[in-house]
Amino acid sequence: MANYKEAPLATRPKTLDPAEYFNLSPEYRRSEEDRAALRSRLKRQYLLQLNNPHRQELIEDPALTRWIHARGKNVYPNFRPTAKTSLLGGLFGVLPLFVLYFVFKTDRDKREAKMKAGTYERPYKLST
Amino acid sequence: MAALRAGLLTRALTKGKTPRICEIVLGTRAASGGSKDILPGPYPKTPEEREAAAKKYNMTLEDYQPFPDDGQGHGDYPMLPDRSQHERDPWYQWDHPDLRRNWGEPMHYDFDMYIRNRVDTSPSPVDWRTMRNTLLGFLGFMVLMFGLGEMFPSYQPVAPKQYPYNNLYLERGGDPEKQPEPVTHYEI
Numbered sequence: 001m002a003n004y005k006e007a008p009l010a011t012r013p014k015t016l017d018p019a020e021y022f023n024l025s026p027e028y029r030r031s032e033e034d035r036a037a038l039r040s041r042l043k044r045q046y047l048l049q050l051n052n053p054h055r056q057e058l059i060e061d062p063a064l065t066r067w068i069h070a071r072g073k074n075v076y077p078n079f080r081p082t083a084k085t086s087l088l089g090g091l092f093g094v095l096p097l098f099v100l101y102f103v104f105k106t107d108r109d110k111r112e113a114k115m116k117a118g119t120y121e122r123p124y125k126l127s128t
Numbered sequence: 129m130a131a132l133r134a135g136l137l138t139r140a141l142t143k144g145k146t147p148r149i150c151e152i153v154l155g156t157r158a159a160s161g162g163s164k165d166i167l168p169g170p171y172p173k174t175p176e177e178r179e180a181a182a183k184k185y186n187m188t189l190e191d192y193q194p195f196p197d198d199g200q201g202h203g204d205y206p207m208l209p210d211r212s213q214h215e216r217d218p219w220y221q222w223d224h225p226d227l228r229r230n231w232g233e234p235m236h237y238d239f240d241m242y243i244r245n246r247v248d249t250s251p252s253p254v255d256w257r258t259m260r261n262t263l264l265g266f267l268g269f270m271v272l273m274f275g276l277g278e279m280f281p282s283y284q285p286v287a288p289k290q291y292p293y294n295n296l297y298l299e300r301g302g303d304p305e306k307q308p309e310p311v312t313h314y315e316i
Contacts, residue, residue, distance in 0.1 A: 008253060009250050009253065011215045011250060038186055038187070039233075045232065059231070061231055061232065063185075063233060065167070066185070067237075069167045074169070074201070076201065077203075078171065078203040079201045082198060082199040085200055
């Protein structure tokens with residue numbers, strides 16, 4: 001393992017990280033064990049449901065439900081108008097309306113004035 | 129009964145979380161479906177709330193790091209490292225192999241961006257700065273050269289096309305009886 005080099009464009013796997021093997025503190029070991037215990041409990045719960053011969057419905061994933069809820073229904077209740085959020089809202093929601101209005105209006109007014117004066121060059125032919 | 133209904137309606141209108149019709153009419157709700165306490169909630173303020181949130185999301189307390197509370201609407205959802213699913217072990221037996229994810233594992237807030245068809249955060253052969261400078265340098269050079277080419281065009285000399293037979297006198301509908309004036313395209 002001393003001369004292991006990662007494959008290009010790939011991250012080094014956790015099991016080949018030297019920090020995982022040498023000079024481990026008891027706290028680090030403890031936390032790793034906790035994480036492994038959590039993972040194995042989830043795995044067990046999933047496999048029990050998956051291999052249950054009497055199961056006829058989908059296995060519902062609460063992590064997925066939480067993700068959807070967080071992105072969909074949990075945004076507005078936790079929204080607070082602060083300086084940053086108001087600035088972002090104004091910049092992306094309010095400013096484009098005015099900016100685009102002025103840009104289009106001036107461009108079209110210029111074109112209209114040219115047409116009235118007779119100096120407008122049509123870029124495309126309208127008929128053969 | 130009417131007072132109960134009126135009370136429920138005012139509660140519905142003022143509290144903001146509208147209960148469904150069955151709840152308003154009967155004052156009850158169905159027992160099917162998941163319970164509300166597994167769903168995400170507001171930002172955890174006390175240490176007990178943090179512990180409860182970590183337990184809810186199936187994470188250890190030291191791993192659980194909520195988004196900073198700046199009012200952008202994340203609530204207590206955990207902030208996981210921004211690593212794409214490309215970087216996960218391809219040889220481990222995941223529960224969902226195409227997503228490289230196990231059942232019940234907390235999902236990244238931008239999970240749908242980090243799937244294997246989309247954004248990849250794997251290490252690149254050169255660091256990002258070099259890549260960006262190379263790209264911008266190349267594009268800038270091409271823009272510069274095309275601009276110079278527009279300002280100082282250089283091509284083979286050209287002249288208007290010269291037609292024979294006195295500038296195609298007959299083909300252009302000239303009178304066959306009359307003698308056209310001679311047109312010469314050369315000088316000796």
